[in-house]
Amino acid sequence: MSRTILVTGVSRPPGTELARRLQAAPGVDRVIGVDLTSPSDDLGDVEFVRADIRSPVIAKVVEATEIETVLHLGTLQPPSGPGRGASGREIALIGTMQLLAACQRAPSVRQFVLQSSTAVYGATSHDPALFTEDMTPTTAPSGGRSRDVFEMEAYVRGFAQRRADVHTTILRLAHLAGPTADTALTRHLKLAAVPTVLGFDPRLQFLHVDDAVDVLTRTSETAAPDRSTVSQPAPNGHRRERGRPVVYNIAGEGTIFLSQAIRRLGHAQVPVPSPLLPWVRALVGKRGELPPISELTYGRVADTTRMRTELRFKPHYSTAAALATMAGGRDA
Amino acid sequence: MPEPNGSGAKTAAGFALPEEWDRRLAGAMRFVRRRLTGEYEVDEFGFDPELTEAVLMPLLRPLYEKYFRVELSGLRHLPDVGAGLVVANHAGTIPVDALMTQLAIHDHHPAHRHLRLLAADLVFRLPVTAHLARKAGHTLACNEDVDRLLASGELVGVWPEGFKGIGKRFTQRYQLQRFGRGGFVAAALRHGVPIVPTAIVGAEEIYPIIGDVPPVAKLLGLPYLPVTPTFPWLGPLGMIPLPSKWMIDFGPPIPTSEYADQVDDPMVVFELTNRVRETIQHMLYRLLVKRGGAFGAS
Secondary structure (H helix, E strand, O other): OOOEEEEEOOOOHHHHHHHHHHHHOOOOOEEEEEEOOOOOOOOOOOEEEEOOOOOOHHHHHHHHOOOOEEEEEOOOOOOOOOOOHHHHHHHHHHHHHHHHHHHHHOOOOOEEEEEEEHHHHOOOOOOOOOEOHHHOOOOOOOOHHHHHHHHHHHHHHHHHHHOOOOEEEEEEEOEEEOOOOOOHHHHHHOEOEEEEEOOOOOEEOEEEHHHHHHHHHHHHHOOOOOHHHOOOEOOOOOEOOOOOOEEEEEOOOOEEEHHHHHHHOOOEEEEEOHHHHHHHHHHHOOOOOOOOHHHHHOEOOEOOHHHHHOOOOOOOOOHHHHHHOOOOOOEO | OOOOOOHHHHOOHHHHHHHHHHHHHHHHHHHHHHHHHOOOOEOOOOOOHHHHHHHHHHHHHHHHHHHOOOEEEOHHHOOOOOOEEEEEOOOOOOOHHHHHHHHHHHHHOOOOOOEEEEEOHHHHHOOOHHHHHHHOOOEEOOHHHHHHHHHOOOEEEEOOOOHHHHOOOHHHOOOOOOOOOOHHHHHHHHHOOOEEEEEEEOHHHOOOOOEEOHHHHHHHOOOOOEEOOOOOOOHHHHHOOOOOOOEEEEOOOEOOHHHHHHOOOHHHHHHHHHHHHHHHHHHHHHHHHHHOOOOOOO
16 A cells, blocks of 8 residues: 655754655655745655645645645744744644644545644643653643643544544654754753743753654654554554544653753853743843743653653653753854 | 871871862862753752752751751661651641651661652742752652652652641641541552651741731732741741750551552541551650650750
8 A cells, every 4th residue: 555644844854854754764655745935955755845734725735645644743843934923823723723624534544643742731830740641731721832732732632533543643742952953942042141930940851853853753654554453552552542642752861950951051040030031031132932931930841651661762862962962052 | 087098098197187188179179060060960850869968968967966956766667678658747837847857867767768758839839949849859749749759669758737737836736637638548558668657746846836827828829827936026037946856756667568459448548547647646745755845955
């Protein structure tokens, strides 16, 4: 059986690399990459479709090319240009809805992989020390980004229910790190003087971009087993429940305090009371937005037992090693 | 004790000292360097053993040794290895008793174990205490965290009376309050770990609460606003604890493995909770008689 994989958000560096790796994977015939903007890197044999996944065009693409697997890069934030801020949220959410609607009607779709984030757990003072995959919040967290991720996952859960025959997988990635990582947190950490919340020191977990690409490739490159065996253990060992997505937390080994991360990067820490944080952030670095204050205050650590034992994935970089790859690069 | 070593050791003690200082200075420099560059490890809970042993504990030790003159008994009842649940009475307005117990076990138990404390979420909501608590190895008192700690063989400390215990009036001193809903017993049952009932005498007298100002407490988001004979009347001076004499007694462990098949029976949990509570109450009375007056000559 021929396999065609659809990758969204293919123009950003991790997406481009992912699409190329999938194209080279055995058993994969076609990889179709979709994004709003043209990719900056060479996509190789990947077929690029410039489309807005918020438009019905996406349904035509899914239908016409008989997509077997969909890899939706849900939260990999675009580095610049369109997709930042409010419009980025809209693209992410409305786009996910359109994409899922298209997949729901396409009988060829057998597998759906959502790249999500551990941000879905939120960050508060009354959270347990570690989040396991089963601690998915039942109500939307209050933080802007956490709320978006929560809603995106909720759409995907709904899809998994309606299309119980599709293998749906959600990968919740920790904070990305690495030379090419470009998130609110990495931009914040690259400041020479890093403003932090006075009196708080959150625990953080990092995942190197290469490991993120690795795990997303591995999850999407294997074909979904036959429909008759859907209730059998998946190739990766996890027993799927019909109509429910399989969820994995993905993070490098180990935990690090924000203060420790700043010291390891050789930058200075500037503790300020949290109400002043946005202003101080604007003073020391003009570019980019502030990471959510709740994350800078309470932090969050996800339990990766399931990643190691069931997905049998071991990130090449630990949290500390992933962070170390960012040393040297500074933004003014 | 400085240990003489190398060539300088053979000479008079006076000559050995500079070498010892040298070694210490080099050690201190390495420590400062490690701390400044972030080259130290913390576990997933945020526990930073180096900071705890080199900074936090030395700050508490004078309080423990000189001020409260803590006397220990029953240390042999604590397991050398493997999980255990230390359950104690709570008092003293702020949880100094838990910190003293942690220091006691680290300094005086032969295995020098770190007691991992379970704390209220208020601790993690307040600035400064939030990350210091994490770095000292404490975590939120919730089922997920206690399960995780016990499963990895840690010695866990729990003060089931919570705010009811530390916030009670001086007139109710040494009377155990409600023991929660027995969550700690259920956790011990699930993991089959022994419960070590522990009595602490002395914490009740450090800040005798004679009143509370609920409206102000509510405004500040605190469970109570204590009024003591010195606080808030003397301002910051009123925050100095009274130098009461302390005693900590670890009782014989209560095994839970025999109830392994009755984890889901609430009656077993209630009965065991009561048994632990009664045991601690009796230990408290015995210990109080032994100690005598809180501020008498020791």
